[in-house]
Amino acid sequence: ADGSAMRAARERQAQLTKPAGALGDLEDLAVRLAGVFGTEQPHPQGVAVLVAAGDHGVAAGGVSAYPPEVTPAMVANFLADTPAGPGGAAVNAIARTVGARVYVMDAGVNADLPEHPALFRASVRRGTRDLRSEPAMTQEEAGASVLAGAALARRAIEEGADLLIPGEMGIGNTTPAAALTARLLELDPTRVTGRGTGVDDATLLRKVDAVRQALEREGSGRADPLGVLADLGGFEIAAMLGMMFQAAASRRAVILDGFVEGSAALVGVALVPALRDFLFPAGECAEVGHAAQLAHLELKPMFCLGLRLGEGTGGVLAAPLLLSAAATLREMRTFAEAGVPGGA
């Protein structure tokens, strides 16, 4: 991030017609945006949510409340024609409300997806291998997904996106996300494995056990983050990592949605610590382990609505808050300009 733009933004903020600090966390967010966009008056405009879908070998182990068939069915739902416009899922409804564009990506769904002009086809394999017994992906496969995610982010940026929201759909994917988080933060599986879309106690125990089995296989260590990603991750997680890197490289902001996105971010900051400066966590999601991710990133979420849906929904909800934070730096007058007594 651009330290001199951040300093200039802070100086400007101190002159704006409000008591010092009265906009709370919005003030830090505004300054961080100044750092991302390299100007004391950042003007992010386009918002894009990039939903990557992938399937997971570990779903065969009964770690989700839903069957794997839901992954392709939801991809079709993201793309469906509806009376309200394209897409009948939560992310579509929320994105229409806040004016965000939705991109959908097949990163590795285990199905023949129908042709659709709005579907970005980048499937590396029809789902990962079962991480309980073998590496989920080869390094080449994971790398291909990272590059594909970066390519989609590049397209979104070319089409006007300033705030990018990696999102995901993949039945079973909170299990690899938990495995990645446990490995990278060196936490016990019980501390990072949660109920995902809402599994019962027996399924939760199977999830914890699946994460433990994956961690106990000989695998890559923390010193090799991409190895860990291939070993324990998923195609949509790798794709989201690529989106984050591309956004940062293009000096755009990333709104970080939930726990699965957080696992991609952990891989990212392990590789390139400065990636952190481009990440803006949306909410603290209901998934256990998300708080540990945010603590590691030393980033504070904007809200706590108890979301646990994925799809990037929380990220889209947070976009107006970030746009507003930037607007205060650009559009508020200073005490001197407004002739208001009491400036610093």
Add this chain to the structure above:
Amino acid sequence: ADGSAMRAARERQAQLTKPAGALGDLEDLAVRLAGVFGTEQPHPQGVAVLVAAGDHGVAAGGVSAYPPEVTPAMVANFLADTPAGPGGAAVNAIARTVGARVYVMDAGVNADLPEHPALFRASVRRGTRDLRSEPAMTQEEAGASVLAGAALARRAIEEGADLLIPGEMGIGNTTPAAALTARLLELDPTRVTGRGTGVDDATLLRKVDAVRQALEREGSGRADPLGVLADLGGFEIAAMLGMMFQAAASRRAVILDGFVEGSAALVGVALVPALRDFLFPAGECAEVGHAAQLAHLELKPMFCLGLRLGEGTGGVLAAPLLLSAAATLREMRTFAEAGVPGGA
């Protein structure tokens, strides 16, 4: 609120393409909006923030970090021509970002405000009397402000507002808000008197003392909420109460911003408990005592950004969350419509 619309909304919500409960607090918000608008698929559109300004006799007691001259200066700032559009205050910048309309009302500013077509002139008196030594307003004065606030809300509703955000500007007004909260919730002044725009320790002690003096005068009791309002309140607080009543009467939703707005809401629910169903708290503001207000209302805020600016800023930030909650009920497809396995 319309109980049958709420039940229908809940049944519809259970069929939508998401795990049960996965949208967290957004689900309850959507159902409450169904109750307000009387339909299982609520479609709120226009957002209006109504900023009422007033001055306070108690400001002479040194209870604020800013001089009373800031009140009229900020009213001028709300109305100023700027390169970005009308208004150079935080509420203007944020409202432009989320597409909300800003209304500005002189409810009782102690100054000659310049003519401006966008200023709603409804000043009852040039500021309240000093509540430490006498009632801040007569019942007639308070009643006139309530009616003026209702009239402005009616105008905003006629001009398309579905979500109404009462907002305020008035140097010294967290002192009457604390007095109202202490009286109506029967709490000690120290528990509800905070730092407002950021006062130092000595000023905070003066504020607590001012609230205590006001409460120790012979005054109206909880059984007479309008009497309490006149005794301890302010013109902008009375006006916001009128806005809330008019919004509820017109079946529109009220986004409840901060601590001063909360004190108006406490008067409102003391008079008409059903008003609560029309209130949607934005964030938990930094002001001590706000949490006690929300607990009394049994309402959960949408975020916690540590805002303590007023002007309705938090309410405007919350508007996209409410609009999004409603959109999920209208625009998401059901499991059956989408052909997704796993519906209830």
